[in-house]
Amino acid sequence: MEIATTPQRFDTAELATLLAGRWADVRQRVRKSLDENPLPPPEDPGTEAQREHVLAQMQQLATHGVAGLGFPASHGGEGDVGGSTVSLEMLGGNLSLMVKAGVQWGLFGGAVVALGTERHHDRYLTDIMDMSLPGCFAMTETGHGSDVQSLGTTATYDAETGEFVVHTPFEAARKEYIGNAARDGRMAVVFAQLHVGGEQHGVHALMVPIRDEQGVAMPGVSIEDSGRKGGLNGVDNGRLYFDHVRVPREALLNKFGDVAEDGTYSSSIRSRNKRFFTMLGALIRGRISIAGVSGASTKIALEVALRYGEVRRQFENPGTQAETPVLDYLAHQRKLLPALAKSYALHFAQEELVSCLHDLSTAEQVDEWQQRELESRAAGLKALSSWHALHTIQTCREACGGAGYLAENQLTGLRDDIDVFTTFEGDNTVLLQQVAKGLLTNYKDEFEELGTLGMARFVADQFVGAVIERTAARKILQRIADAAPGRDDEDVLFDRGWQLNLFDDREQHVLEGVAKRLRRATSDGADPFEVFNNAQDHVLRAARVHVDRVVLEAFVAAVERCTDPDLAVVLGQLCDLYVLSTVEEDKAWFLEHERISGGRAKAVTEAVNTLCRRLRPHAVSLVEAFGTPRQWITAPIATGAEAARQQEQRTHEQ
Amino acid sequence: MEIATTPQRFDTAELATLLAGRWADVRQRVRKSLDENPLPPPEDPGTEAQREHVLAQMQQLATHGVAGLGFPASHGGEGDVGGSTVSLEMLGGNLSLMVKAGVQWGLFGGAVVALGTERHHDRYLTDIMDMSLPGCFAMTETGHGSDVQSLGTTATYDAETGEFVVHTPFEAARKEYIGNAARDGRMAVVFAQLHVGGEQHGVHALMVPIRDEQGVAMPGVSIEDSGRKGGLNGVDNGRLYFDHVRVPREALLNKFGDVAEDGTYSSSIRSRNKRFFTMLGALIRGRISIAGVSGASTKIALEVALRYGEVRRQFENPGTQAETPVLDYLAHQRKLLPALAKSYALHFAQEELVSCLHDLSTAEQVDEWQQRELESRAAGLKALSSWHALHTIQTCREACGGAGYLAENQLTGLRDDIDVFTTFEGDNTVLLQQVAKGLLTNYKDEFEELGTLGMARFVADQFVGAVIERTAARKILQRIADAAPGRDDEDVLFDRGWQLNLFDDREQHVLEGVAKRLRRATSDGADPFEVFNNAQDHVLRAARVHVDRVVLEAFVAAVERCTDPDLAVVLGQLCDLYVLSTVEEDKAWFLEHERISGGRAKAVTEAVNTLCRRLRPHAVSLVEAFGTPRQWITAPIATGAEAARQQEQRTHEQ
Incomplete structure (x- = not known):
């Protein structure tokens, strides 16, 4: 069996360029903005200190404008969806920071962008980008994680007052593991079964305030800390319970389904299932x-x-x-x-x-x-x-x-x-x-x-x-495949x-x-x-x-x-x-x-x-x-300590 | 393909007996002694509190006599080596406790028993069993974990004073990850290359005091905390450095090798390698x-x-x-x-x-x-x-x-x-x-x-x-094997x-x-x-x-x-x-x-x-x-919380 000679050296700069790919500039920008964003100390400082540290780092990211990458240019963002994804990827050394940033700008902000309409964008996006409105993405429930279509929270329209009543009917329907909920979040995109005039329209999302400016839970909202987790303890996950919480009709993120003042439901997508999967698709x-x-x-x-x-x-x-x-x-x-x-x-x-x-x-x-x-x-x-x-x-x-x-x-x-x-x-x-x-x-x-x-x-x-469909870009691969030798070639x-x-x-x-x-x-x-x-x-x-x-x-x-x-x-x-x-x-x-x-x-x-x-x-x-x-590589064994010890030992033995 | 019908029920008590096996009584005894030994709370209380909790549990185990199982009956133990192993196995729900107990009674105490002689047994075993002498097993070094035969610590005999000089010649030779070292240990079994009269005799173990009764490090001994680990944070692992620390000749655990006052080395095992592996074998x-x-x-x-x-x-x-x-x-x-x-x-x-x-x-x-x-x-x-x-x-x-x-x-x-x-x-x-x-x-x-x-x-x-040798007990298996049908049977x-x-x-x-x-x-x-x-x-x-x-x-x-x-x-x-x-x-x-x-x-x-x-x-x-x-099964999802939620949800849906 012959394998071509492996070159002794190669152009590492070209390799780095190849790997940096289409968003090389975003990678460089985030790398720079992280210069002042060191890892927390390896000694576990306790949950509260970890959370504080991550929040401070989030705020620092926000001031560098990295947060705006994925938001519409019309609202002060850059409309660079790919770049925004790459920017989150760059946070791989501090996953609590990545997850909290992902919750705030990706899930919470992303839901407002993708499921909301102009009125929501105008009202919320700037505050979301600069972190003056920390928010939650309240989809998962204790009873339904994988099968979110079956979640139990309800949002019932009250045509008399023009409000939705958001409610947790049993314990398994409490919102579970919600990032930003235990400590920092002030608003939540809450996914609930929409009931209008006795009819069920499936899962929809609404903007629900959960804390006031002083950090006190809003009336009817109960918040619990999810407690210590196996990791990601810099993220303040919590549980949310709603006891007949009223929000105005406009709180509904109404891109794919809306309720008129008189209680008429309308949607561009007729099938309830299809509507649900379209919403999920928008959050990909x-x-x-x-x-x-x-x-x-x-x-x-x-x-x-x-x-x-x-x-x-x-x-x-x-x-x-x-x-x-x-x-x-x-x-x-x-x-x-x-x-x-x-x-x-x-x-x-x-x-x-x-x-x-x-x-x-x-x-x-x-x-x-x-x-x-x-x-x-x-x-x-x-x-x-x-x-x-x-x-x-x-x-x-x-x-x-x-x-x-x-x-x-x-x-x-x-x-x-x-x-x-x-x-x-x-x-x-x-x-x-x-x-x-x-x-x-x-x-x-x-x-x-x-x-x-x-x-x-x-x-x-x-x-x-x-x-198995093939995109056009696959044609070159097809040519390579077609040129393959028969099975018996050595x-x-x-x-x-x-x-x-x-x-x-x-x-x-x-x-x-x-x-x-x-x-x-x-x-x-x-x-x-x-x-x-x-x-x-x-x-x-x-x-x-x-x-x-x-x-x-x-x-x-x-x-x-x-x-x-x-x-x-x-x-x-x-x-x-x-x-x-x-x-x-x-x-x-x-x-x-x-x-x-x-x-x-x-x-x-x-x-x-x-x-x-x-x-x-x-x-x-x-x-x-x-x-x-x-700054994501701080391990002493990878940054000189072991090399120095080996050197000292060899010197000693000589 | 036919599989025999699976019975709808079977004798669970007989199964439990089969599984409890030869040391069923020890299992029962430990189970009882653990009744008052609950798990620490799931919220991480911080390293210091975890260590304290585990130490207290150790002391409780000692008062129940479980610690003595593996020690010689001649010195107040029970001489039940198998039972002692099973008793440690029973600590599977609290691995910090298991490891700390294993260090104290298995490794430290076990080394004194297996590598020491009467003089060491008389002097130390009672104190080891009742925890009045917390100790360490100082074998691993930063530079040598798998290849302990190459460790760097030296113990050089000084015939003039009748003492050994224990020394750490370079950083890689510091004792690393030593359980009981960072906080509680007062003595250590230190493994070192033995030098007598210019000759090297390979790895031997010595009793070295590392802290006085007040917990202060002995002269020449430096102790560092290994710091936070991926787990087992109830165990106080530390590093030990020795700067020409002198211990008396009798500190040598001399079962497999001894040094006479005049500096004559003797051993029942001539080969240095074989001696080393015999010592290791005794610690199995x-x-x-x-x-x-x-x-x-x-x-x-x-x-x-x-x-x-x-x-x-x-x-x-x-x-x-x-x-x-x-x-x-x-x-x-x-x-x-x-x-x-x-x-x-x-x-x-x-x-x-x-x-x-x-x-x-x-x-x-x-x-x-x-x-x-x-x-x-x-x-x-x-x-x-x-x-x-x-x-x-x-x-x-x-x-x-x-x-x-x-x-x-x-x-x-x-x-x-x-x-x-x-x-x-x-x-x-x-x-x-x-x-x-x-x-x-x-x-x-x-x-x-x-x-x-x-x-x-x-x-x-x-x-x-x-x-491949077969023990007598294997004969029945051989009969089963011999009766196997040919390859084509369905x-x-x-x-x-x-x-x-x-x-x-x-x-x-x-x-x-x-x-x-x-x-x-x-x-x-x-x-x-x-x-x-x-x-x-x-x-x-x-x-x-x-x-x-x-x-x-x-x-x-x-x-x-x-x-x-x-x-x-x-x-x-x-x-x-x-x-x-x-x-x-x-x-x-x-x-x-x-x-x-x-x-x-x-x-x-x-x-x-x-x-x-x-x-x-x-x-x-x-x-x-x-x-x-x-008491090792405390998870709410396994002890009723989830079942109750499911029940409540079903009731609600009816």
Whole structure:
């Protein structure tokens, strides 16, 4: 097996430019604004102090204008939706700050922009941007997190007074985990079931004041602190209860549904389900930011672990009589380098996703298919990126041994904070199931009406094979794929076309398999709920392999964009490592379905080992190129303390 | 595919008895003594308060006599080594307490017992047991954790004064992460390179006072606080530096090596390496306790998640018009039930390991092979149990969604505390490598002398196939294995004999494969370090599949001990689930090596799904049977809060 010679050096500046991508200027701007925004001390100062620290940092971000990036230019913002997402991603070293900023400007502010109309924009946006109106996004309830469509809070229109009455009818309907609620928030976008004249119109959002200027809870509003969490303790999460709280009719964020003074309900979208999903779709930025910042945190953890792995030594090599840097051990490389390769893959996929979001947000007309495709990618990438982050940060922690367990070395804090990213802004398992449903139904209009039950029936009736649509940008990839050699070629593992075809073929096969299975089972007259539930592992796998394909295509496209030949080789090998370690993880499937032979399966493992060895000398350069703001890397083991100790020990021993 | 009908109920009391095992009385005693030993509040009270709380709980344990279990009866203890290990395992709900107790009575006290002689026992043991002498086990250094044989602290004998001079020659040689050091410890067992009359005799341990009665550091001793950690913040870890600290000659724990007044060194063990490994072997209890308590914490997390999964509902089933309990979803079952099955498997393997430790500790004569086998099992089970704990607790956290992220629901705290168990008391990766080395060399005497380099040479020269020894207790298993049907039988997946043979065959094949590979590569004249390093993933796999086999045998033996027929069926199906989910995880290997066909591979996945569905109704009973002390389960979501909310919501909706 031949792998091209790995260049000894490459143009790191070009790599950094490639990685900075379309919003390089925003990255630079945020990096600068963060210069005066240091990390809180690693010693836990207690919840209250953490919250204060994060609030101060938020206010500082607001003065630098970063907050305005995503708001309409008509109201003092910059209308740069993509840039705003990237700016949140840059906060990966301080996830409490990122989440609190995401709540204020992304979710709370974003909801006012996307679900409200001119009257709300005029009244609130300036105050939201400059933090003079801290707010909450009150959607999740204790009883309903994943299934928000079933939430229990009610907003009943009282035509006599022209007001809505917002109410929490039972404990499970209290608003739960609401960021900014426990301490700072003064207003909340409250999602509630809208009742008008005895009729139910589904979930709508209203602006509800929760505290006065002095910070005292408004009449009828009860606020509880959610208490200590596994992480993100700089965010003041709380619970909200409403006891027949009255707000004026104009408090309704009325872009997708409105109530006239006389109590007439109107909406541009007739179907209640479709209306709900359209509202959710308008809030897609939050999920995309979560995917991005998951990547950013992963990069920090990898930088800490790789820098430490390069200088930390353990066990003498009798051949050289020196202790061996731990990153020279294959087992250590295998822990960190495939994770680095996957981080690259996800980085480029994220860049594509943000671009797509940005372009759609500024497009004159967005067709429904594009919007669904965006939502599907956001869901899939959010799930894969947050799990990748959690697993990689944990792996980095273990790779740094006891040193990795000291709070000062950042890894446990990052892990604690990132943990909840796998279940908030959509539980990962639920999100992957949505991705699969979209693929199985090709985003047919019926989609939202279907639910789990109808899905199985729909697939049974109408699914006619997985139609995987391709955008124009994919054509170059198709050319590469078409040029792939036949299966028996020796070095096929490193052929980009073969790799693309392999991922593509797996996706098609799994998707068609699920469809066939659902169709077969349903035609037997079985209970559709049971049918779908029994196939759940299969359905989730369909989503995963779909996202894997999307991510690979983004990585391949980035390699193609590379103009420096040495860099192209290194990046290409990193892409090979991503592909082959992904194949290795799912080797059972490829063998079971005779996509690779036993012999080639062994060659995959050997190739992963070889690529790890080859890329090891570049590991630190590759992780540096991400351009993580320097003040997010404070771990003593990654910033000189370990290197100095090793030096002192060697001097002593000489 | 036919699976025997799963009984609707079974004798839970018999199951509890089976699980309580040989030290049922100790479990009961500790459970009782813990009645007045509640968990600290979930709100983080700050490091100092946490430490105080844990110290108070330690003192309470001491007054209940639990501390004395493992100490010699001649000195006021009970000489029950197995019971003492089980008593630490019972502290799984409060890992700071477990670790601090483990440091004081297991490591510090254990070192005095195992490495010291009568003079040390007489002088110290009573004070250690009743906590009037809090102490430290000062082995690890900043520069050497995994490779403790290379530590840098020196103890130089001064024949003129009859004293040892203990010294920290450079920063990397400071004692790091020493439990009890930052706050409470007054004495430390310090491991240091022994220098006598210009000669080096390797690592030895000495009793060194570090604080006086008033808590002031002794002259020449500097103590630093290790600071905030990712968890276990109730343990006061610290760093120790020694600046030419003098202790009397009698401070040397002199069981395996002594220095006479005139400076003559003597030892019953000539080889320096062998002496070192004999000392380490005498301290094996710590590692076994870690494996046990990892299991205990896993059970707590599973109990919280399963109880919640049973009452928590999300998404309506249109067929029943009721929301579905999340544990009814296949994806949810797949997260939790194979983990429950593996927890059973590890529980029985741990019971065997503790029995083995206990019997060897009371045996008249212990042959070296038995001792090595014990050390190997301890290393392997510690690695697998701590990783299983970390992964399962994290999975439970995610399975409880946002509720799982609240500190009050225990899961994040358990995860934070257990995290470091994967890298302390031996880094898991390093431990598995040791297990593999033992297997490859069949614990030949040369073992400890070999190191990584010699290992490869040794295997190349002498390895003649993996000889897997069997104890007498294994004979019944052999009969089951021999009765296994041929490969083509339809329901072979559920045949215990086939399962045993499958695990056994995999172990043999992998082990022989590694041996061949090392032999081949070394005979090519390659650098042995490189050869071994390039095969490191293969070597680690050998250790893993070995431990899997050992664990399965323990589970099968427990099923065989079952007398209640219904219980035997349920437990047997849990064992099937353990086997088949383990096969599923490693399916690629079985396919690649043609141990199972593509068709059977699919059947394995289907069988895992079916077993999950079958066992789901018993999930809570199965986890309850572990008999976790009730005060370790405080999570509101597992003790009624969620059930009450669901009830209130249903009442409201009617």
